[in-house]
Amino acid sequence: MTMTATAPVTDERVGKKSTLSKILGRPEIGALVGAVALFIFFAAVAPVFLQPASIATVLYGASTIGIMAVGVSLLMIGGEFDLSTGVAVISSALMASLFSWYFSMNVWVGVALALVMSLGVGFINGWILIKTQLPSFIVTLATFLMLTGLNLGLTRAIGGSVSTPSISNMDGFDSAKAIFASSVNIAGVEVKITVFIWIAMVAVASWILLRTRVGNWIFASGGDSNAARAVGVPVVKTKIGLFMAVGFCAWVLGMHNLFAFATVQSGEGIGNEFLYIIAAVIGGCLLTGGYGSAIGGAIGAFIFGMANKGIVYAEWNPDWFKFFLGLMLLLATIVNLVVKRRAEQK
């Protein structure tokens, strides 16, 4: 038996990684590969997909998921998730609409109150979570049900119908529409303003995550909240703040819904919470927290937008729509997983 001499091994945690494996180690890389593959696929089967106007439509579809996915991604990195997001968007829109209408106010009053309410719902979610130590699944499921009931009950009690009265002829509507629901003409293509709001929100969230102390707090709270607390991270504030950030996103999207369509149906929004979570998961956020990125959530939303609209551009039999959507989501997530595992082995 001879012992072979081995080269001195450095600790793998401080070992140098090649640039390639650094890139492959990013949380969003799997989603990016999936997105590129999907893009090439639809460009091949449906040439109309590549028209600038079509891309603008895909981006719009992606942005209405992506705006929420920003907040949801941050929250998931922070180790929690929120099932009340889908209806919270509608709650915010209903609040702005019904308040302005009932008191015949300038719609901006309603918009401001809706922001306060949305942040408040986020605060309550976070506060109950911290106080009771219950899992966020239970707490936000309860909020989801309560908001659904409030949306239906209050809308009928105040407006007398299940959808809100139109506010399109009220003061401030046009200026609010310009901010939340207008289009920008870029080289002859009408691009919805939500696309730009989305990109801006992703940029801000990425900056917070990667360049600020708050970003470190978010990763630490999600990774191991007890350890984080032990080293002085304000876990309680961070988590409540994250739920409020989700509330802010719900407000932005809620205002878009309101000013794009002037009326809101109280039963809308149910089920969308899963789309936001799916976008974040495809984008590389772990369900257990502590890992992920805001850009990943954005790519996840873009994948959803491409799949959703690409099936229409490809003119496939619509009966199969949901199946293909599910299959694509699964494939994207598997690609994500495989790429990440490979990167970790290197």
Added chain:
Amino acid sequence: MSHKLSWRKLAAAAVVVPALALTACSSSGGRTPEAANEGGGGAIASTERINVALITHAAPGDTFWDIVRKGAEEASAKDNVELQYLSDPEGGRQAQLVEQAIDQGVDGIAVTLAKPDALAGALKKAEDAGIPVVSLNAGEDRSAELGAITHFGSNEKLAGEAVGDRLATEGYKHPICVIQEQGHVGLENRCAGVKAKVPDTEVLYVQGTDMTQVESTVTAKLQATKAADVVIGLGAPFTLTILKSISGAGSDAKVASFDMNAELAQKIVDGEILFTVDQQPWLQGYGAVDALWLNKRGGFEIGGGQPVLTGPTIVDQKSAEQVLQFAEEGVR
């Protein structure tokens, strides 16, 4: 400390800004104070008070059922009826609601038969308990078999064919029929009716619970299908969203619709929408409750064992003006 201060400033702003804005009343729009008390007026029937349960398959938040309910409420007010309105979109749970009403010993049941097989057992119990049943809205072909006195509704297939006929005579060749809920039999029948008359009709499924997705998916479809010359919405709010999709896609396609609300009626008056098919839901609610009262009053059975059709009625630019006024009241 500096960031704490800014938090305080933010909090102050959050309170002060709306307070300042409270002075900013809107010069137009908003709620108008109630003009007069609602209802058709007139004397209330002198018959003894009876209990009627109206049990529908309405999903929460669907405007259509508001109108059905208003009709039922007006009939109840006139006929001295205590009306209980219940709904559940899931067949099994709707059947449980029917059984609960039987347990409560109501004097009559008005029920929608969107899923007749799920309700058959519960309706048999009602028959055994001697409670008269009237069906409405959906299921006219199974109504008599399940023991209902009569049925108030419009045949979805016939309504679709009426739309198809109208589009064909106006020279439209390539309609897109937008279904907001995949797997909904009534909506599928509407599109099938259109397709029976205009063979090149295409069906597009959208997620009705998210208007932004409705808008962008219809836009995508129009970008992909340049030949489309008319888009058909299967409910008033969806049709209004489709209008936005068309302008977004820069398409020349026209719009037709099913069902009605005030904004839709206005768009027809303005010529932005070709026409809509109204199944007169108010009449369905009113008729069903009134038929149960008639049955109590003198054992009457309206309709002679046949369904009473409340539609299809086409509302176009010529007739929309008159309908608009009723639509604003929530009657049409």
